[in-house]
Amino acid sequence: MSSTSGSSTLSRPIPRFASIGSPYFGIMLAVMAVVLILSNIGASKGVVLGPIVTDGGFFLFPLAYILGDVMSEVYGFKVARKAIVTSFALSVFASLCYWIIIALPGFGDDYGNAKQAAIEGALGPVPLIVLGSLLAFLAGQTINSWILVKMKARTGERTLWARLMSSSVVGEFVDTLIFCSIAASVIGITDFPTFVNYVLVGFLYKTLVEFLFVPITALVIGLIKKREPSYGVRV
Template identity: 25%
Template sequence: MGLEILNCCHPKELLVFKKKYLGVFILGYTIVFFASNWFDPRQIQIFGLVTGAGSIAFPLTYLFSDIITEVYGYKNARIAVWSALLFFLIFILYGQLVVALLSPYSSSREALVAFLYTNNRIILAAILSYFITETMNSYLVAKLKILLNGEYMGLRFITATLTAYTFNEIIYAPIAFYGLIPNLEEFIYHMFTSWVFMVSIELLFLPFSIRLAKYIKIIENLDIYDTKTNFNPFSLNTQYRKKNNKSKKTK
């Protein structure tokens, strides 16, 4: 699966590059994903809007995803998604092990169990919505880049993110907060405020993400276009042809 491209082109056509900062972006992406889901049960109020604490950090996952896709291509963004998910699952399994182990202080164990039970719902919702919407976001960034010939980066980023945010709330909120929010009106209000809050953060950071993406393209000498890419989210192939790189330095 990861070597599928080798069957369709000569090795000399393959793009070889060092990916100097890709690991940094994947690490940042993973940390932000952890933080957004771990703290989301905590409800906060900012400028009159009530939302989960994870809403502050979660939009940054899309910022990282946008930049990875724009510079390194969809295939490397897909690896970032899988990497974050794998380490998150390991983290959760360790939490379950901690709960299973005996503690000399029953009250502390009960508090931890209650906390993790609430978080388990968040975690289940996060895993389902995360995999679907993060993959969707990267797919849209990659496809819009081809459609618009690499122009209008800000429009491409915000279009992909708004679409992904909408689907994220539709998938995530019912699983994470069903029964915890007393009535339908409050539930819809929570979904709407979370969406507004996350979109606002995305818009706030959009100029920065555009500048950073352009800067990293120059540093890495990369500008990947996902032409003829297999967008199967379960593929682990990260190889590109040289002609997929449209960096101005290579022209």
């Protein structure tokens, strides 16, 4: 029995990852942080496209998840988690800056008052959006990364498309449900049918975008793996 168990253990593929010594990780981390900050600003605006209810950050946010998939696959769960936490620390810092900007005294003329009102309207809700985004992205992206890396531990370099798609479905659902529950009231959603619309549209849209980008995501992952000198080191 021990022989069978040992044979099973030996036959399981060993997942390969890269260290973060090259510039690629830093570039992806910077892009993820910028995408997250911009999507938080955009999410403070409710958007209606016919029967669809969403927010102004809808076209940006899936990019953060795609970057998370790339980092998880190439660098592993610990590094991806570091990128998630760093991105949100920068997002919280941006929110603090918005609060200071709003609090600073402006010009007292009509133009200055109009500018102040516009800035308060645009940036004032962002801290609540960031709170919702923080909780949602931390939960959703962490689950997404964990599932992807766990599946890689079982399959090695094979079935990348399955890892990307499976992890995306679970991660996006958790993320969307948490975020919409907090952001709905901020952007003016007050009734349950509209809330359900907001959640379903967000989940289906984000998941569809990730599915459509699977070939591109896989191509980017392949290119980075080839160019990362340390890829193949177990971390």
